[in-house]
Amino acid sequence: MGCGLSARIFPTSVAPYSKGARVIDGHTWRNTGQMTPAIAEIAGENARPYASLRFPPRDGASPAYAGDTYGDGVTYDWDWYFRSWTFYPFSWAEDDLLALLASFFVEAGFVTQFQIPMATLNTLMARVRGVMRAQPYHNFQHVCDVTQAVFIFVQAPTAIAHLPPIHRFAVLLAALMHDLDHPGFTNLFLKHSGSELTQKYGPDGTLEKHHAALALAMLDAPETDVLVHCTPAERAEVRRLLEKCVLATDMSRHKTIIDDVAKLMPKHFEAAVQHTRVERMTSLQPLRARLPAAPVHNARGAKGAGGLPERTSHDDEARARHLFDRRRESIDRLVKSGQTEAILLLFIKAADLSNVSRPAHANERWVSKIYAEFHRQGRAEAERAFPPSPGMAESDSVAKGQIFFGGVICRPLFVMLAGVVPEAVPFLDQLDLNLERWKAAAALEDADAAARAGAAAEPT
Ligand SMILES: [Zn+2]
Numbered sequence: 001m002g003c004g005l006s007a008r009i010f011p012t013s014v015a016p017y018s019k020g021a022r023v024i025d026g027h028t029w030r031n032t033g034q035m036t037p038a039i040a041e042i043a044g045e046n047a048r049p050y051a052s053l054r055f056p057p058r059d060g061a062s063p064a065y066a067g068d069t070y071g072d073g074v075t076y077d078w079d080w081y082f083r084s085w086t087f088y089p090f091s092w093a094e095d096d097l098l099a100l101l102a103s104f105f106v107e108a109g110f111v112t113q114f115q116i117p118m119a120t121l122n123t124l125m126a127r128v129r130g131v132m133r134a135q136p137y138h139n140f141q142h143v144c145d146v147t148q149a150v151f152i153f154v155q156a157p158t159a160i161a162h163l164p165p166i167h168r169f170a171v172l173l174a175a176l177m178h179d180l181d182h183p184g185f186t187n188l189f190l191k192h193s194g195s196e197l198t199q200k201y202g203p204d205g206t207l208e209k210h211h212a213a214l215a216l217a218m219l220d221a222p223e224t225d226v227l228v229h230c231t232p233a234e235r236a237e238v239r240r241l242l243e244k245c246v247l248a249t250d251m252s253r254h255k256t257i258i259d260d261v262a263k264l265m266p267k268h269f270e271a272a273v274q275h276t277r278v279e280r281m282t283s284l285q286p287l288r289a290r291l292p293a294a295p296v297h298n299a300r301g302a303k304g305a306g307g308l309p310e311r312t313s314h315d316d317e318a319r320a321r322h323l324f325d326r327r328r329e330s331i332d333r334l335v336k337s338g339q340t341e342a343i344l345l346l347f348i349k350a351a352d353l354s355n356v357s358r359p360a361h362a363n364e365r366w367v368s369k370i371y372a373e374f375h376r377q378g379r380a381e382a383e384r385a386f387p388p389s390p391g392m393a394e395s396d397s398v399a400k401g402q403i404f405f406g407g408v409i410c411r412p413l414f415v416m417l418a419g420v421v422p423e424a425v426p427f428l429d430q431l432d433l434n435l436e437r438w439k440a441a442a443a444l445e446d447a448d449a450a451a452r453a454g455a456a457a458e459p460t
Contacts, residue, residue: 085427087148088362089141097144098125101176104151105226110169115229124176124224131181131214136372138182143175145366149351150175156423162335163343170238171344173226174245175351177215182207184373185380187252192386205250212246241344248345249352257349258412261342265330265419331420343420350417350424356406357414357431371398399441407435 089097102121105111111121132140153159154168183190183197187206190198201209216239218224227235248257334343350357355366378392391401414428 085152085357085430086359086362087145088358088365089144089148090365092144094129094140097140098122098129101125101128101144101147104147104172105169108151108155108168108172109165110172113165114169114227114234116226117228120224120226120228124218124226127218127224128176128180132179133182133184135182135184136376137366137369138179138184138373143179145354146178146348146351147172147175149354150347153347153351153417153421153424156421158331158421158423159343159347162331163340166234166237167241167340167344170241171245171347173238174215174242174344174348177218177242178211178246178249178348178352179207180211180214180218182211185377186389187250188389189377189381189386192381193384204252205247208247208250211249212243215242215246241341244341245344245348248349254349254409254413257345258416261346261416262412264334264337264339264342265416334420346413346417346420350413350427353410353413354427356402356410356434357427359430360434360437363434367398367402397442397445399438399445402438403435403442406431406438411435 092100102118102125105116105121110116111118128143129140132138132143150172154163154172159168185193187198187203190206191203195206197206197210201213219227219239219242222228227238230238247253331343334340355363355370357363358366374389374392375394377389378394380386381388381392411428411431414424414431418424418428
């Protein structure tokens with residue numbers, strides 16, 4: 001592609017990702033100047049052939065992550081990578097992430113539809129990066145991760161078919177700004193330490209109110225007001241939804257939100273979702289067909305196009321079709337009863353917790369980062385003689401913590417998400433694979449502890 005197009009899309013100082021080859025994940029990625037057919041199809045009429053990078057695996061290319069199986073002749077495409085669930089933002093330079101964030105709004109069609117000036121959009125991205133602090137977990141890369149997940153959700157064909165653009169736009173914007181100026185400590189810690197934020201916003205949803213207030217302030221500032229060309233009604237609606245979505249990321253409201261959405265769902269939806277493997281064989285077959293060959297990162301180190309299994313028997317197919325129709329009923333029912341906002345809350349919450357459902361390489365790295373932040377808080381609590389927050393002591397088992405968090409806290413949310421948007425079924429499957437891996441790790445921990453106890457009990 002020529003530089004002209006990228007200059008139009010990225011007219012400010014944000015560097016487009018189109019300049020020559022670069023090394024990422026130990027591989028050389030090159031700009032081939034072509035958009036993959038899958039991306040062109042997903043992006044629809046807003047498709048623009050900017051900066052598709054790909055690299056041929058080098059001879060004897062070593063896998064970027066344990067469990068990857070890069071075969072000869074497989075093309076790795078940058079577009080595919082950052083739109084896939086394998087995305088891991090720490091693999092990218094921050095300037096590239098800024099361009100990536102802007103590209104989500106371009107590709108989803110929001111820049112065109114809401115007439116967002118690109119310079120304003122890029123300034124907003126830079127401001128968001130500017131207020132995110134350098135710390136183990138709640139940093140700019142977490143923001144990119146959550147925004148990328150919401151981008152995938154709002155661009156799922158089911159979401160495009162059922163949700164108004166303004167809702168999809170609002171939740172993507174909310175993801176971008178959902179953790180602004182996060183201090184890396186929890187609301188409870190802020191309360192115990194008598195923080196200014198607690199005094200200002202109260203002890204409930206302290207940080208979430210702070211993030212939302214900063215987000216709305218950024219939309220008030222002319223240089224970052226991406227709603228500048230919206231009608232007053234659109235503007236009010238985006239701001240209202242954005243605030244609602246950001247406040248929903250408060251984990252103390254997690255169960256209430258899930259329970260509320262569950263009440264809106266048809267009774268049979270959960271049973272339908274439990275048959276995910278049957279359904280993905282058929283309902284996702286068209287999706288599979290249009291995915292380019294790409295590396296699959298999963299706990300089993302399997303390789304294939306999206307890891308989707310081959311076709312099933314006629315009976316299974318009929319059953320899957322039936323279940324799929326039931327699931328469409330779920331989203332239809334929410335939409336018809338005017339409950340689409342519940343779907344937006346599912347999107348932002350699942351994206352915020354998406355670490356548990358990402359492929360093994362990303363899942364494990366994110367877990368080590370959140371524990372670095374937890375342990376920092378655990379030490380700070382001990383120093384100040386605050387009541388210890390659960391799971392934040394270095395002696396706590398990470399594996400067991402993940403089994404509880406992924407299996408008990410997050411899984412119901414992903415079941416519901418998959419119940420509304422069938423494209424999310426593979427993410428639920430990956431969550432289950434991750435749980436299996438953490439269970440195996442916990443079993444090893446127990447065996448080690450038993451061996452140590454046995455050794456200690458033996459006379460020396
Ligand atoms: Zn977050």
